[in-house]
Amino acid sequence: KAKKLGRNQVCFFETEMQYKFQNRLRIESELRTAITNNELEVYYQPIVRPKNGELKGFEALIRWNIDGKIRAPDQFIQIAEESNQISDIGVWIMESVIHQLSLWNTNREKPLRAAINISSSQLYDFELVDKLKEFGSRYSVDLSLIDIELTETVLLENTKVVKEVIIKLTELGCRISLDDFGTGFSSLSHLRHYPISTLKIDRSLMPKSIEDTKNKNIVEGVTSMAKILKLEIVAEGVEEESNMQLCEELGIDFVQGYFISKPIPSSEAEKLFL
Ligand code: C2E
Ligand code: MG
Ligand code: MG
Ligand code: MG
Numbered sequence: 637k638a639k640k641l642g643r644n645q646v647c648f649f650e651t652e653m654q655y656k657f658q659n660r661l662r663i664e665s666e667l668r669t670a671i672t673n674n675e676l677e678v679y680y681q682p683i684v685r686p687k688n689g690e691l692k693g694f695e696a697l698i699r700w701n702i703d704g705k706i707r708a709p710d711q712f713i714q715i716a717e718e719s720n721q722i723s724d725i726g727v728w729i730m731e732s733v734i735h736q737l738s739l740w741n742t743n744r745e746k747p748l749r750a751a752i753n754i755s756s757s758q759l760y761d762f763e764l765v766d767k768l769k770e771f772g773s774r775y776s777v778d779l780s781l782i783d784i785e786l787t788e789t790v791l792l793e794n795t796k797v798v799k800e801v802i803i804k805l806t807e808l809g810c811r812i813s814l815d816d817f818g819t820g821f822s823s824l825s826h827l828r829h830y831p832i833s834t835l836k837i838d839r840s841l842m843p844k845s846i847e848d849t850k851n852k853n854i855v856e857g858v859t860s861m862a863k864i865l866k867l868e869i870v871a872e873g874v875e876e877e878s879n880m881q882l883c884e885e886l887g888i889d890f891v892q893g894y895f896i897s898k899p900i901p902s903s904e905a906e907k908l909f910l
Contacts, residue, residue, distance in 0.1 A: 663712055664719045670700060671728050677701050678732050679899035682908060683751070683870060683892045686884040691909055693749030695785070695892065696733045697899045698725070717757045726758045727767050734768075734782070736902055738775035740909075748909070751783040751813060756790045760797055765804045772808070780809035783834060788820045791830055799830070806831045813870070817858065824861055835862045839873020839893065846878055859886045 670676050680694035700707040716722040733750050741747040758764055772779040784805055790798060791814070802812060813834035814827065818841040837858055843851040855871070862869045871883045874893030883891050897908070 660715060663715050664721075666702065667700075667712060667716055667719070667721055667725075670702070671724060675700055675702050676725065676728060678729060678736070678902065680736075680750075680902060680905040681892060681899040682897050682905070683749075683890050684896055686880055686888060686891045691748065692890050693751070693781070693783075694905060695751040695753075695899070696729060697753070698729060699899075713755065717755055722755055722757055723761050723763065726754065726761075726764060730764075730767055731771050734771040734775050734777045737781060738777045740906060741777070741781075747778070747781055749781045749783060751785050753785045753815065754790075756787075756793065756798075759786070759790060759801045762801070765801060765808065768805070768810070769808055778809065780811070782810045783813045784810050785813045785815040785836065787815050788817065791826060792821065794826075794829075802830055816872075818854070824865060827865065827867075832867065834868040834870060836870045836872055837888075839875075842871065842873040842875065842879050842893075843882065852882060855882065856886055859888055863887075 677699045679697045679699050681697060682694055683692045684690060685692065698709050698713070700712055713722070716725050729752060733752055737748065737750050754764075768779060768782070771777070786802075806812060811833040812831060813836055814832050815836045816838045817835050818838040835858070837855060841851055841854050841858070843849075843855070859869055868890070869888045870890040870892060871879070871888045872892050874880055874883060874891040874895045876895055879893065880891060880895055
């Protein structure tokens with residue numbers, strides 16, 4: 637009897653693994669035609685000053701619209717990386733965002749900025765730098781308006797190539813942001829080896845309530861360290877008024893989160909400023 641149960645268990649795991657594997661293969665192959673089928677879309681989330689709501693610009697966040705169903709990046713970015721498709725997707729995002737920025741900034745006194753996320757494997761690809769340069773001149777967008785968002789794990793890899801590409805990006809004028817600060821090892825000491833301009837405090841550090849003094853103290857500590865290092869600070873995950881107030885009190889430069897707006901399609905984003 638025990639033997640039989642054991643067999644069933646094996647079958648259960650096999651089925652689940654098969655399901656995951658097949659799902660993955662399906663996404664991997666559907667992704668190969670996503671760009672040509674016009675299924676990828678850029679959503680934009682506003683980044684504002686807590687004091688006066690002044691719009692700094694937007695973070696570009698990819699969405700995959702497949703038959704009207706929206707897939708979020710956590711459902712496909714890793715698969716794109718592992719199946720060597722992230723490079724094409726990355727180039728597509730760059731062009732879409734730079735083109736959009738050129739349209740939005742026409743006749744604007746103070747140009748809007750755009751932040752673009754880059755995964756680690758994209759930094760091993762020199763094409764990225766060439767393409768950025770090409771799109772900057774094609775659409776007449778000053779690349780100093782582009783913030784490249786990297787996570788700490790990328791910096792921890794600490795390879796020569798990564799360092800070189802980051803330096804090349806800054807030579808184009810791009811600014812480098814450290815995304816999701818507070819989720820990983822989060823040491824500010826290794827930052828000095830890289831030309832980082834902005835620290836993005838991860839949303840998991842935002843206090844969940846007024847009583848959440850632990851997170852409040854952490855945000856305060858991170859903010860004062862960032863200021864000593866002369867880094868610009870963006871707080872993510874600002875979901876309620878109290879978060880906004882805290883950021884203003886602490887002198888955090890910019891905020892981003894559902895309290896201000898969710899990521900939205902470009903047609904909605906432009907209503908915020910046009
Ligand atoms: P991220 O760069 O840290 O982006 C912020 C994520 O937090 C976004 O999720 C955004 O929708 C979500 N968010 C913003 N405000 C709030 C809030 O107030 N509360 C909560 N709970 N969540 C909030 P999203 O769009 O699902 O993206 C997830 C991650 O996928 C991003 O994290 C980024 O690492 C990656 N990603 C997104 N677009 C791209 C892309 O074009 N290329 C690459 N390589 N990665 C991307
Ligand atoms: Mg980001
Ligand atoms: Mg983040
Ligand atoms: Mg993230």
